[in-house]
Amino acid sequence: MGHSWRAVGGAALLAIAITLQAQVQTTTSTAQSGAPTTEVKIDRGEIVYVSGNSVVIKTDDGALHHFNNVPDSVTVTVDGKQLNIHQVQPGMKVERQTITTSTPRMITTVKTVSGTVWQVMPPSSVILTMEDGKNQQFKIPEGQKFTIDGQVVDAFGLKKGMKVSAQKVIEQPEVLVEHEIKRSGTMPPPPPAPKADVPILIVFVPAAPAPVEKAAAELPKTGSSLPLLGFVGTLLVGLGLALKGVRVLSR
Numbered sequence: 001m002g003h004s005w006r007a008v009g010g011a012a013l014l015a016i017a018i019t020l021q022a023q024v025q026t027t028t029s030t031a032q033s034g035a036p037t038t039e040v041k042i043d044r045g046e047i048v049y050v051s052g053n054s055v056v057i058k059t060d061d062g063a064l065h066h067f068n069n070v071p072d073s074v075t076v077t078v079d080g081k082q083l084n085i086h087q088v089q090p091g092m093k094v095e096r097q098t099i100t101t102s103t104p105r106m107i108t109t110v111k112t113v114s115g116t117v118w119q120v121m122p123p124s125s126v127i128l129t130m131e132d133g134k135n136q137q138f139k140i141p142e143g144q145k146f147t148i149d150g151q152v153v154d155a156f157g158l159k160k161g162m163k164v165s166a167q168k169v170i171e172q173p174e175v176l177v178e179h180e181i182k183r184s185g186t187m188p189p190p191p192p193a194p195k196a197d198v199p200i201l202i203v204f205v206p207a208a209p210a211p212v213e214k215a216a217a218e219l220p221k222t223g224s225s226l227p228l229l230g231f232v233g234t235l236l237v238g239l240g241l242a243l244k245g246v247r248v249l250s251r
Contacts, residue, residue, distance in 0.1 A: 025112045033173065034104035041098040047090050055085060057094065076185045083185075091188030099180040107172045113138070114165040122155035128164060 045065070049056040053070045075082040076094060088094075115128030118135050123144075127137045140155050148162060158164075 026109060027112075028107065028109045030105055030107050032103060033106040036101050036103040039100045039102075041100070043096045043098075045094055047088055047092045047094060049090060050085070050088055053085050055088065074183070076183045078185045078187060088185070089188070092185050093188075094183065094185040097182040097184075099182070101178045101180070103176045103178075105174060105176055107174060109170040109172070111168040111170070112165065113168075115163075117158050117160050117162040117164055119160065120155060120158040122158070124155075126155065126158055126164075 043059065045057040045059040047055060048058050048064070053072075054066070054068050055070055057065050057067070059065060070085045072084050072086070075084050076088060076092075077083075078092075113128070113130075113136075115130045115136065117126060118129045119127040121127075123140060123142070125137055125139050127135050129135050144155060146153050146155070146157060146164075148157065151157075
């Protein structure tokens with residue numbers, strides 16, 4: 001932090017301390033004091049679970065990170081489209097880029113006091129008559145010098161009736177830090193299609209065979225035994241003739 005006083009209208013008070021309720025005009029300005037620096041951090045992972053506004057992401061190092069109450073306004077860019085928490089799905093690869101920009105700058109505050117010397121108590125203080133006619137007392141820092149009409153004097157050189165306008169300059173350095181987050185992702189790949197040269201097995205189940213009816217063990221009631229009796233009679237007649245022939249030959 002820097003403090004300085006500079007002359008305006010022929011007089012200067014460096015690092016003056018104002019007491020009572022002096023009329024002070026204050027202006028503040030901000031200027032960049034150096035080149036900004038940028039840092040990019042990239043985190044990658046895969047969505048393993050999502051429900052409502054909660055999501056679990058597994059990062060590349062194998063750690064699981066659970067994010068609750070993710071706002072609907074948080075989106076991920078996928079194929080040029082902005083997807084919110086209700087449109088993402090497990091298996092998606094996600095990436096988050098955190099871009100941090102740090103810009104050094106200087107904030108300058110200028111406090112201006114104008115008045116006429118009414119009384120001086122060198123070397124410690126001076127009383128000025130302000131523009132509203134009221135007197136205000138100011139402390140003078142040790143070793144303070146004043147420039148009046150081109151001449152440098154100390155507190156002992158101030159005289160009643162001299163017009164004094166003093167500015168107190170305060171320079172406060174700071175670093176403006178800005179964060180920008182970019183989220184992107186890719187949808188999970190579709191399941192692989194079966195290869196063309198892999199046969200597809202189709203199983204056919206044959207129908208059960210129709211029951212076979214058993215053949216009738218007995219002749220139909222309408223069948224007749226006469227043909228069978230005729231066949232037996234013919235066989236007996238033939239057998240008798242054969243025996244008769246054998247007897248004739250044997251005589």
